[in-house]
Amino acid sequence: MKTTINITLITTLLFSVAISCKNQTDKKKETEEVVKVDYLNETKADFDNRMAWWRDARFGMFIHWGPYAVPAGIYNGEEIEGIGEWIMYNAKVPIEEYETYAKAFDPQKFDADQWAKLMKYAGMKYVVITSKHHDGFALWDSKVSQYNIADFSPYGKDILKQLSNACKKYGIKFGTYHSIMDWHHPKAQADTYTKNREVNDEDKEEFKGYLEDYLKPQLRELITEYDTDIMWFDGEWVEEFTHDQGKALYQYVRELKPSILINNRVDKGRQGMQGMNKDDADYAGDFGTPEQEILEGTVSSDWESCMTMNDTWGFKSKDDNWKSSTVLIHNLIDIVAKGGNYLLNVGPTAEGLIPEPSVERLTEMGNWLAINGEAIYSTDRLEQNFKQGEDIRFTKKKGSKTIYAITLIKPESVLTLNHIKPEQNSIIKILGIDNNLKWEFSKETGLKIHVPQDLLSTWNEKTFAWSFKITGKEI
Numbered sequence: 001m002k003t004t005i006n007i008t009l010i011t012t013l014l015f016s017v018a019i020s021c022k023n024q025t026d027k028k029k030e031t032e033e034v035v036k037v038d039y040l041n042e043t044k045a046d047f048d049n050r051m052a053w054w055r056d057a058r059f060g061m062f063i064h065w066g067p068y069a070v071p072a073g074i075y076n077g078e079e080i081e082g083i084g085e086w087i088m089y090n091a092k093v094p095i096e097e098y099e100t101y102a103k104a105f106d107p108q109k110f111d112a113d114q115w116a117k118l119m120k121y122a123g124m125k126y127v128v129i130t131s132k133h134h135d136g137f138a139l140w141d142s143k144v145s146q147y148n149i150a151d152f153s154p155y156g157k158d159i160l161k162q163l164s165n166a167c168k169k170y171g172i173k174f175g176t177y178h179s180i181m182d183w184h185h186p187k188a189q190a191d192t193y194t195k196n197r198e199v200n201d202e203d204k205e206e207f208k209g210y211l212e213d214y215l216k217p218q219l220r221e222l223i224t225e226y227d228t229d230i231m232w233f234d235g236e237w238v239e240e241f242t243h244d245q246g247k248a249l250y251q252y253v254r255e256l257k258p259s260i261l262i263n264n265r266v267d268k269g270r271q272g273m274q275g276m277n278k279d280d281a282d283y284a285g286d287f288g289t290p291e292q293e294i295l296e297g298t299v300s301s302d303w304e305s306c307m308t309m310n311d312t313w314g315f316k317s318k319d320d321n322w323k324s325s326t327v328l329i330h331n332l333i334d335i336v337a338k339g340g341n342y343l344l345n346v347g348p349t350a351e352g353l354i355p356e357p358s359v360e361r362l363t364e365m366g367n368w369l370a371i372n373g374e375a376i377y378s379t380d381r382l383e384q385n386f387k388q389g390e391d392i393r394f395t396k397k398k399g400s401k402t403i404y405a406i407t408l409i410k411p412e413s414v415l416t417l418n419h420i421k422p423e424q425n426s427i428i429k430i431l432g433i434d435n436n437l438k439w440e441f442s443k444e445t446g447l448k449i450h451v452p453q454d455l456l457s458t459w460n461e462k463t464f465a466w467s468f469k470i471t472g473k474e475i
C-alpha cells in the first residue's frame with residue numbers, strides 16, 4: 001500500500017516536472033519571438049536616441065563616384081545633357097559598352113586619407129558615398145557579384161574599405177548610398193530602363209528575386225563588413241518596387257544593425273524632389289530627403305537637403321557652373337535654422353581626385369565653420385521664428401539659453417532683433433571677434449545691438465556671415 005502510494009506520488013511528481021519543463025521551453029520560444037523587434041514601430045525615445053548624432057552633425061559630404069566619371073558627360077564626342085551619373089540612361093549606352101567604362105575605371109590618385117581629412121577640415125561630420133548607383137557598379141569588393149571595383153576594374157582595390165577606415169581615423173561617420181533601381185542587373189531594370197520597355201508582371205516577379213538574392217546580400221555586406229552608419233536608398237520610384245517591400249527592407253536593414261539610420265527612399269512615400277513623405281500611409285524611413293532644394297520653412301520631422309556644388313552629382317568635365325562659397329555657406333545656415341541637415345556633394349574624377357573648385361569651396365566653408373561652428377552644430381531651430389527678414393537666421397544651442405542670430409549680409413551699425421529678449425546680464429558678441437557689444441532691449445523696440453564702425457569695416461567678401469551670440473530667449 002505504502003509503496004503504491006509512493007509510486008503514484010513519484011509518477012505524479014515526475015509528470016509535473018515534465019510539464020513544467022515543457023512550459024519553460026514554450027516560454028523560451030515565446031520570448032525568442034518577442035525579442036524580434038518591430039523596427040517599424042519604434043518608440044519616440046528610441047528614435048530620438050538613434051537620431052541624436054545625426055541631428056547634431058548638420059553637415060555631411062555626399063560622394064557620387066563610379067564608372068560614369070570615365071566618360072565624364074561625353075559620349076561619342078558629344079556632350080550629353082543632364083546629370084553625369086545618368087549618362088548610361090540619357091545616352092542609351094548599351095550595357096556591354098558601359099562596362100568598358102568600368103573596365104577603364106582606375107583611380108590611381110584616390111587617397112582616402114586626404115578625402116577624410118578634407119571632410120574634417122570642411123567641418124563635415126559624416127559622409128555618404130555611392131556604394132552602388134543606378135548603373136549597378138559596386139565600389140567595394142563584393143562577393144555577391146563580380147561587377148565591382150575589386151573584381152571588374154584594373155584598380156583592383158576596395159574603395160569603400162579604404163574610405164571607411166580613413167573616416168574612422170578622423171571621426172567621420174560613414175554612410176552608403178545604395179540604388180534600388182539597377183540598370184545592369186537582368187532581373188532589375190537592365191531590360192526596361194535602358195531599352196525603354198514597359199514593366200510587365202513578369203518583370204515584377206523577377207524583381208523580387210533581385211531584391212532577395214542580390215540587393216539584400218549586398219546590403220548585408222555593407223553593414224556587416226563596412227559597418228555603415230547610414231543606408232541612403234534611392235531609385236525607389238521604379239514600378240516593380242512596392243510599399244510592402246520598402247517596409248520589409250527597412251526592417252531587414254535595422255535587424256542587421258539596429259542603430260543604423262535609413263532615409264525615406266527605402267519606401268514609396270517621397271513626394272518628388274521636395275523629398276518629404278506623403279501622409280497617406282505609414283511609410284518607413286527616418287528622415288526626408290529634399291533633393292536640390294531647401295524646404296520653404298520648418299517641419300516637425302527630420303530632413304536632409306542633398307545638393308550639388310555645380311549641376312551634376314557624378315563628375316562632368318564640362319560642368320563649370322559652380323555655386324559660390326557664399327551661396328553654399330548661406331544654404332547651410334538656412335537649412336540649419338530650419339532644422340535640417342546639409343548633404344553637400346562632390347563628384348570625383350576617374351583618376352580619383354575631388355575637383356579643385358570643390359576643394360576650394362569646402363576649405364572656405366571649413367574656415368567659416370571653424371569660427372562659427374558653435375552656432376551650427378548641436379543646435380535646434382527656434383520655435384517661432386527661424387528667420388527675421390531675408391538676411392537673418394536664428395539657431396539655439398541645445399539645452400542652453402544661447403541663441404545665435406546669423407546675419408547673411410553686413411549688418412547696419414544698429415542690428416535690431418524683434419523676437420529675442422536677452423537676459424539682463426547677457427554678453428553679446430560676434431563669434432570670432434573679442435568685443436563685447438553694447439545693447440539695449442525694450443518690449444516696444446526689441447533688441448538693439450550696436451556694432452561699432454571699426455568692426456563693421458572688417459566685414460569683407462570672405463566673412464560670409466556673422467553669428468551674434470546672445471543669452472536669452474525667443475519672445
Ligand code: H79
Nearest residue numbers: 064083085086234235237271272273291306313
Ligand atoms: O543620385 C543623384 C541622382 O542621380 C538621383 N538622386 C541624386 C541624389 C536622381 N535620380 N533621379 N533624379 C535624380 C531625377 C529623377 C527624377 C524622377 Fe521622379 C524619377 C522623376 C520621375 C522619377 C523623383 C521620383 C521625382 C519623382 C519621382
